[in-house]
Amino acid sequence: MMSDTPKKAKAPSKEWPLWEVFVRSKSGLSHRHVGSVHASDSALAIEAARDLYTRRQEGVSLWVVPSSSIVASDPDEAGNLFEPAKDKIYRHPTFYSIPKHVKHI
Amino acid sequence: MYTTNLNFDKNKKPPKEPESVVEDAEQIAAFEARIAADEMIEPKDWMPEAYRKTLVRQMSQHAHSEIVGMLPEGNWITRAPTLKRKAILLAKVQDEGGHGLYLYSAAETLGTSRDEMTEALLSGKAKYSTIFNYPTLTWADIGAIGWLVDGAAIMNQIPLQRCSYGPYSRAMIRICKEESFHQRQGYEIMWALSYGTDAQKRMAQDALNRWWWPSLMMFGPPDDASPNSERSLRWKIKRFTNDELRQKFIDVTVPQAEALGLTVPDPDITWNEERGSYDIGPIDWDEFYSVVKGEGPVARDRMAAKHKAWDEGAWVREAAIAYGEKQQAKAEAA
Numbered sequence: 001m002m003s004d005t006p007k008k009a010k011a012p013s014k015e016w017p018l019w020e021v022f023v024r025s026k027s028g029l030s031h032r033h034v035g036s037v038h039a040s041d042s043a044l045a046i047e048a049a050r051d052l053y054t055r056r057q058e059g060v061s062l063w064v065v066p067s068s069s070i071v072a073s074d075p076d077e078a079g080n081l082f083e084p085a086k087d088k089i090y091r092h093p094t095f096y097s098i099p100k101h102v103k104h105i
Numbered sequence: 106m107y108t109t110n111l112n113f114d115k116n117k118k119p120p121k122e123p124e125s126v127v128e129d130a131e132q133i134a135a136f137e138a139r140i141a142a143d144e145m146i147e148p149k150d151w152m153p154e155a156y157r158k159t160l161v162r163q164m165s166q167h168a169h170s171e172i173v174g175m176l177p178e179g180n181w182i183t184r185a186p187t188l189k190r191k192a193i194l195l196a197k198v199q200d201e202g203g204h205g206l207y208l209y210s211a212a213e214t215l216g217t218s219r220d221e222m223t224e225a226l227l228s229g230k231a232k233y234s235t236i237f238n239y240p241t242l243t244w245a246d247i248g249a250i251g252w253l254v255d256g257a258a259i260m261n262q263i264p265l266q267r268c269s270y271g272p273y274s275r276a277m278i279r280i281c282k283e284e285s286f287h288q289r290q291g292y293e294i295m296w297a298l299s300y301g302t303d304a305q306k307r308m309a310q311d312a313l314n315r316w317w318w319p320s321l322m323m324f325g326p327p328d329d330a331s332p333n334s335e336r337s338l339r340w341k342i343k344r345f346t347n348d349e350l351r352q353k354f355i356d357v358t359v360p361q362a363e364a365l366g367l368t369v370p371d372p373d374i375t376w377n378e379e380r381g382s383y384d385i386g387p388i389d390w391d392e393f394y395s396v397v398k399g400e401g402p403v404a405r406d407r408m409a410a411k412h413k414a415w416d417e418g419a420w421v422r423e424a425a426i427a428y429g430e431k432q433q434a435k436a437e438a439a
Contacts, residue, residue, distance in 0.1 A: 014426055015220050018213070035276070036210045038219060040425035041432050052203050055196075056283070075149045 018067040019045040021052075023059035031063050039064075128153055140341055145271040148214035156340055157215050159333065160270055162231075163342065164212040165222045170234035171205035172226075173407055177241040178250060186244060193290050194247065200287065204280050211272035227412055235396040236323050238404040245298050245305075245312035251291015253313075253320040253358065259284050260354045261324065264344035292361065299365040306366070313362065314370040321385075322393045324351040330390075355383050 016038040022031035034053045039045035045064040053059070073081055089095050098105055132151055139146065146152055175198050182198065185191035209219055225231035236254055241247065262284065265277040298309035325331060325347040337343040345353075362369050373386030396404070 014423075015218060016422070016426065017429075035207060035279075036213070037206070040422075040429035044425065044429075051199075052206055055199070055203065072149065075147070075151075 016040045019049070019064040020067050020070060021045075021049040022063035022065070023049075023053055024061035025059055027060060031061065034058075036067060037064070137339075140269050140339070143341075144269075145274065146269050147271045155336075156342070159337060159340070159342055160273065161212055161215050161217050163337075164208055164215075164273055165217070165225065166232055166234075168205045168208035168212060168222065169226045169231055170237065171201050171208060173233040173237045173411065175201045175205075176407055176410055177237055177239070178247060180241050181244065181247050184244070185247075190294070197251070197287050197290065200283050204283070207276040207279055208273075211276040214272045223415065227408075227415060229408070232397065233407075234323060235393060236319050237407060238396050238401055239315070239319055240403050242315075243308050243312060245295070245308040246316070248291050248294030248298060248309065249312035249316040251287050251289075252295050252361070253291075253316050254323065255284055255287040255291060256358060257320045257323045257354050259288060260350050260357075264350075267341070267344060269341035295365055295367075299367060309365065310367050313367050317370050318388065318392075319396075321351055321355070321388060322390075324348070324354065326390065326393070327388075352382055355385060359383055 018036050018038055020036050021034050023034050024031045037045055037048040037052055039048045046062055049062050049064055133153055136152060178198050182194050185194050209222060213219060262277055262281050266274055266281055268274045295309050298305040328334060328346045328348045331347055334346055359369060371386045375384050377384045
């Protein structure tokens, strides 16, 4: 647990944790990342996300996730991760030529 | 609501680039090439230290401006003339708070913390837009602020939607969507007053007289006194120069004033047929610089209000943290 050792008479204020906010704009669509909020617990994070990101009926459902829980790929590794897919154009339907008179394919 | 480009001081040299950080020439070249190809930069991408610093300064100043901007308008919530106007003003002030929060979150992706930014504002190290250091004396000021101040903000913010830094650009897209209501409600207030009684019309003209020049100054100093402008344009942190945006604003706003039957307080203003633009009289930059430095009673009031809010909210912040930790400990024990 946290052990606050006050350096000065007044301990430095501790920031509320950061949460990433995801909004489902209407049922049938997936939740989409819209930004983040600071909040001291999950219930208040939902409240803050509601006030901040859905003032104009932008959503019907909210997710909040502690930012520290998100694992992201490393941008420096982007080449290794994503470029191998680049030369596999045969994964796309347009790679194949089908005679014009053949329909529904 | 708005950012003024404040990274200058008449008597001071522009902030030196952190040359001490030795950056890899190849990385810099690759970065410049990405920007030139209109690629967006995202938080974890490599970026030059000067790019990061410029963005943190610009975005946090912008966020502070939104937050401080709640004060002059909040001043009129209890005195709005009708319930409808009160509801509108409440919604607008809430939006300004929201804009500040979008921008703080976006700035945090660059490795600065919310507390650091708040601290910089409270200590006076960080600036906010000079426009909020003017008083809101009458109800017409609320109209003039929406029309002119938010109008100038929109002019500046629309191109920032294409800023090269992804989180800033996305925040600006949200803000611009919401900002148009702010300007239109302001213009509607001005319309009601301008076509109301003689006294109301005089009140509207008086508000225009006081807000016109400060609104023009919101675009920042003239291009020849804006030392970092060229680099910010190259990095696509800025898309137009201060003078270009100011001119656009003047050209769209003067006819709007005419439609209200009001006159902008500039005896020299003339339509320049050749340029297809208005020529204006000289801007009093000395006034601007003294307002930037936080001189004047209103600036002191604004900072006092921010200090009060921060200090008196301390126990709430601490109690919420303690409660959150208790909830978490309970959940972990269960």
